Amino acid sequence: xxxxxxxxxxxxxxxxxxxxxxxxxxxxxxxxxxxxxxxxxxxxxxxxxxxxxxxxxxxxxxxxxxxxxxxxxxxxxxxxxxxxxxxxxxxxxxxxxxxxxxxxxxxxxxx
Amino acid sequence: xxxxxxxxxxxxxxxxxxxxxxxxxxxxxxxxxxxxxxxxxxxxxxxxxxxxxxxxxxxxxxxxxxxxxxxxxxxxxxxxxxxxxxxxxxxxxxxxxxxxxxxxxxxxxxxxxxx
Numbered sequence: 155x156x157x158x159x160x161x162x163x164x165x166x167x168x169x170x171x172x173x174x175x176x177x178x179x180x181x182x183x184x185x186x187x188x189x190x191x192x193x194x195x196x197x198x199x200x201x202x203x204x205x206x207x208x209x210x211x212x213x214x215x216x217x218x219x220x221x222x223x224x225x226x227x228x229x230x231x232x233x234x235x236x237x238x239x240x241x242x243x244x245x246x247x248x249x250x251x252x253x254x255x256x257x258x259x260x261x262x263x264x265x
Numbered sequence: 266x267x268x269x270x271x272x273x274x275x276x277x278x279x280x281x282x283x284x285x286x287x288x289x290x291x292x293x294x295x296x297x298x299x300x301x302x303x304x305x306x307x308x309x310x311x312x313x314x315x316x317x318x319x320x321x322x323x324x325x326x327x328x329x330x331x332x333x334x335x336x337x338x339x340x341x342x343x344x345x346x347x348x349x350x351x352x353x354x355x356x357x358x359x360x361x362x363x364x365x366x367x368x369x370x371x372x373x374x375x376x377x378x379x380x
Contacts (some may be wrong), residue, residue: 185365196373197269197374198308198355198371200370201280203368207353246365250313251361252298255307
């Protein structure tokens with residue numbers, strides 16, 4: 155499985171944008187880039203995913219580098235409820251669709 | 266509401282006493298899987314199922330069994346639990362038509378303690 159690298163932790167002020175980086179230099183052409191987050195005492199929650207183009211949804215935006223070797227999850231206006239561990243995951247487009255979770259980035263929001 | 270439901274949420278049991286953790290989804294998903302989460306090791310896949318009667322091992326299947334007799338249910342069975350199976354367990358489901366292009370839904374988790 156392709157590997158992703160994320161910072162262990164980040165802090166951000168409430169109501170400011172947050173940019174969470176992810177490196178995936180060994181990504182293959184068929185791997186989708188997924189982001190999930192896990193709030194305390196809860197199961198992982200889907201945030202966003204994409205293949206090549208930047209993506210937006212109600213929760214966040216995903217910016218994908220042109221060579222696809224890195225991506226950035228953007229939370230446009232962080233709230234205290236966004237404090238969680240964020241996982242960047244490459245998901246294959248065939249076979250076992252398992253999600254290979256790394257250690258993720260623990261995001262702390264400062265009031 | 267689309268959801269994956271696991272039961273029980275918390276379970277304390279003794280070594281060797283068979284137990285089943287149930288998982289049910291209401292989204293007609295083909296793909297279902299079980300993960301365990303341990304400190305420092307992240308989430309690791311135990312078993313997965315691509316559809317009814319189709320199951321296969323994930324990364325850490327030893328000591329676990331699964332079955333998929335109905336599309337909506339995917340129970341995790343521990344025939345003879347041991348203390349090293351103390352963990353937080355998550356069930357997940359998703360559509361399979363375009364596997365990489367679909368989101369996965371996770372249950373709320375089952376915290377299992379084996380003494």
